[in-house]
Amino acid sequence: MEPELEDRLPLSQREEWSDVTPLPQDDGPNPVILIAYKREFQETMDYFRAIYQADERSPRALSLTGQAIRMNPGNYTVWHFRRLILAALNEDLHKELDFVEQIASANCKNYQLWHHRRWVAEKLGTDATIYELKFTKKILSTDAKHYHAWSHRQWVLQTLGGWKDELDYCHSLLEEDIFNNSAWNQRYFVITRSPFLGGLKAMRKSEVRYTVEAILTNPENESPWRYLRGLYEGDTERWVNDPEISSVCLKVLSSESNYIFALSMLLDLLCNGFQPSQDFKDAVEALGTSDNSPLDSNLARAVCTVLEEDDSLRANYWRWRKGKLPL
Numbered sequence: 001m002e003p004e005l006e007d008r009l010p011l012s013q014r015e016e017w018s019d020v021t022p023l024p025q026d027d028g029p030n031p032v033i034l035i036a037y038k039r040e041f042q043e044t045m046d047y048f049r050a051i052y053q054a055d056e057r058s059p060r061a062l063s064l065t066g067q068a069i070r071m072n073p074g075n076y077t078v079w080h081f082r083r084l085i086l087a088a089l090n091e092d093l094h095k096e097l098d099f100v101e102q103i104a105s106a107n108c109k110n111y112q113l114w115h116h117r118r119w120v121a122e123k124l125g126t127d128a129t130i131y132e133l134k135f136t137k138k139i140l141s142t143d144a145k146h147y148h149a150w151s152h153r154q155w156v157l158q159t160l161g162g163w164k165d166e167l168d169y170c171h172s173l174l175e176e177d178i179f180n181n182s183a184w185n186q187r188y189f190v191i192t193r194s195p196f197l198g199g200l201k202a203m204r205k206s207e208v209r210y211t212v213e214a215i216l217t218n219p220e221n222e223s224p225w226r227y228l229r230g231l232y233e234g235d236t237e238r239w240v241n242d243p244e245i246s247s248v249c250l251k252v253l254s255s256e257s258n259y260i261f262a263l264s265m266l267l268d269l270l271c272n273g274f275q276p277s278q279d280f281k282d283a284v285e286a287l288g289t290s291d292n293s294p295l296d297s298n299l300a301r302a303v304c305t306v307l308e309e310d311d312s313l314r315a316n317y318w319r320w321r322k323g324k325l326p327l
Contacts, residue, residue: 010040011047016060022046023053041071052081057088066077066099073107079116090170096120096197097131108139114148125160132156145182154189163194178214184223186298188230204231212248218276220258225265240274253283260311265289267321270300300325 011017026044027034037045048068051061065082068075068261086096098163106226107113117135121128134155157163159303167190171181191203207230214224228248232239239245246269263284276299285295287306295302304322308315 001265011043011064020047020050021076023049025049033119044068044071048078048081052077059089061085062089062091067204071102073110075104078110079112082146083116083119093124094127097124097128097135097138098302101135103136104127104139104141108143108146109148111148118152121156121160121208124264128163129156129160132160133162133316144180145176150182150186154186158193162195163190166190166194167197174214178218179221179223181223183225187285188227200231200233206240207231208244212244216251218258219252219255219262222261229265229268236272240272245269245277246274246280250279250283251285253280256286259287260307263310267303267307269299270303271325298325 012022022043044064044067046163048064051058051064052148062082062085065078065085068078069082071196072078076241086093097120099115100113100120103113104117117132121132133153133156136149136156139149140153143149157166167187170183170187170190173180174187177183191197191207192200197203208228211224211228211231214221215228218224228245229239232242232245245265248271249262249266253259253266266274266276266280266284281299284299284302284306286312288295289305289309295305301322304318304325309320313320
């Protein structure tokens, strides 16, 4: 019989399964509602329960787990048993990566799939690095914020390596979409974790220049503002006194356009001891309020007043911040 025709036959009609007695699902003596499973699914799971109970770790059992997973990729018991079989048979795990990719093509946000993929990659070791980076890159090309793909990619970098081109990869993603907050997050992950870049302090100067340029191009983009603050993690004094930080705030404020995040950063600077020049006071005064009422002489309170009006979605937050400021 042709293999393709054989695959379409019910398991009960296949010679290689003739020695197995299917094990039906036990719904108890008085099930409230019986689920109307499709015949093929019910038969597959009945045979799976039989080999699972018998702990049969054979090529046909492996094939059956593949069939069951294609029908229901969320069945963690099937995935678990598949791993036991793969280990017992000493299967080629490179082929297993191909299997997982096939399942991911339609179920790429399946938790069990990613757990299984990590297990396979861990068994393969550094031989899997290039495959995993390509795999996640492929998924991220269609869903740039795919949590599972980013999480797996970071695990691969930390466990198996592959750091060399990762900063360039982040740069290319941000060139495509400067608003891609996941790419900004990954960039920070790389500069702080890569064993080849020297750490945050070594990268700070060049990263500040890169980030300031991104801010001036799109000051309404929150991601680079957050990234800029993160570049001074654990060194608030340097952040407050770095003229590049106050300068980018002033430039954006002076433009009187898309200044919400510049005001927010200025407020944080003021709360951490920044001593503003008259230019900052003039810039905030120029923004004013819709009723042209005079702003508070305390610059931090004045900033909160402007934010209350111009960032209305978070007005309550800015009122709370103002209430925390000294009188």
